[in-house]
Amino acid sequence: MLPNFVSVFVIVISSPITHPELLWVLIPVYINWIIGDIYQEHKGTHIGNAISNGFVALWVGLDWGRQITQNFVLSSETPFKIAMIGFLIMYGLTVLIEGIRGKDVARYIGRVREVTYVIIFLTPIFYGIIPISLDTLISALVFFPIYYILIEILMRITPSPSE
Numbered sequence: 001m002l003p004n005f006v007s008v009f010v011i012v013i014s015s016p017i018t019h020p021e022l023l024w025v026l027i028p029v030y031i032n033w034i035i036g037d038i039y040q041e042h043k044g045t046h047i048g049n050a051i052s053n054g055f056v057a058l059w060v061g062l063d064w065g066r067q068i069t070q071n072f073v074l075s076s077e078t079p080f081k082i083a084m085i086g087f088l089i090m091y092g093l094t095v096l097i098e099g100i101r102g103k104d105v106a107r108y109i110g111r112v113r114e115v116t117y118v119i120i121f122l123t124p125i126f127y128g129i130i131p132i133s134l135d136t137l138i139s140a141l142v143f144f145p146i147y148y149i150l151i152e153i154l155m156r157i158t159p160s161p162s163e
Contacts, residue, residue, distance in 0.1 A: 005086045008130060015124040022127055026105075029119050032056050036112035037155060042121040047099050050054045050110025053093025059121050060086030064126045084122060117147055 016022045019063045040049040068078070091109075099106035101140070121140045124130045 004135050005139040005142050008136050011130050012121055012124055013015050015129050017127050022123055025060055025123055026144055029116055033112055033116040041158050045107045050106040051096055051099035053110045053112050053115045054092045057088055057115050058092030061085055061092055067126055080132050081126055113151055
């Protein structure tokens with residue numbers, strides 16, 4: 001069972017290489033993640049960074065919506081995809097609105113690592129590269145703590161950028 005979760009994770013991580021059509025949406029996400037984690041969130045998430053992360057979530061949600069309507073085929077996955085599009089758009093809007101209003105909640109719900117992980121993991125599903133399944137969802141949950149801990153270790157051993 002564990003090897004299946006590992007194979008799903010490997011497919012997710014390698015999908016931009018094996019399916020270049022994902023690069024359109026994922027390159028800006030990766031760049032935002034690297035720059036955001038190193039230069040903006042190394043010492044904590046600020047409202048401005050949370051707002052930009054909310055915009056990234058909104059933009060990707062809109063791209064997923066574009067993708068599903070462009071190649072619309074009714075399948076058993078369609079309701080899940082539509083729900084995730086709605087969730088990501090609403091999530092992005094919530095972070096944007098709360099950040100613009102100056103609410104501290106935006107700093108907590110708009111962290112770059114969480115936004116990036118969700119987008120990187122779910123984008124191959126929306127492009128039909130990996131199926132929506134219990135294994136896929138469990139794999140996302142199993143690897144999130146590993147991803148988070150590895151990035152946290154990396155951030156702690158790299159020097160803080162000069163201000």
